[in-house]
Amino acid sequence: MLREAVLTQLGYIPNDALKRQLEKIESNTKGYEKIRKHIMDLHEHLKVDGSYVALSNTNDFFKIKVEAPSPELEAEAHAKVEHFCEKFKVKVNRLENKNTYYIVGFEH
Numbered sequence: 001m002l003r004e005a006v007l008t009q010l011g012y013i014p015n016d017a018l019k020r021q022l023e024k025i026e027s028n029t030k031g032y033e034k035i036r037k038h039i040m041d042l043h044e045h046l047k048v049d050g051s052y053v054a055l056s057n058t059n060d061f062f063k064i065k066v067e068a069p070s071p072e073l074e075a076e077a078h079a080k081v082e083h084f085c086e087k088f089k090v091k092v093n094r095l096e097n098k099n100t101y102y103i104v105g106f107e108h
Helices: 005-008 018-030 032-047 070-089
Strands: 052-057 061-065 092-096 099-106
Touching: 005 018, 005 032, 032 052, 032 061, 032 070, 032 099, 052 099, 070 092
Parallel strands: none
Antiparallel strands: 052 061, 061 099, 092 099
16 A cells, blocks of 8 residues: 555545554554555544544654544443454554554454
């Protein structure tokens, strides 16, 4: 999948700076090729809960941001992240006391 397509699917307008940022994230995400499609699928599944996958501005990782408008949808979004991690063997780091995760990579 081309970087432009990934950026577009995540809701960005591709430009050189975003492509370079995505390239850093790809190289920093262990096993990225194995989980790339699943990250995009997770983004689509989270959108119905008001949540999303994005490029982190502070770390060279994808971040998962849970911004659901209700406690029920928030719980559903967290369950989707947990399911994603278990099913595709993806390691994430959750920020303490926040609804933000960083996708670290594929766990063998």
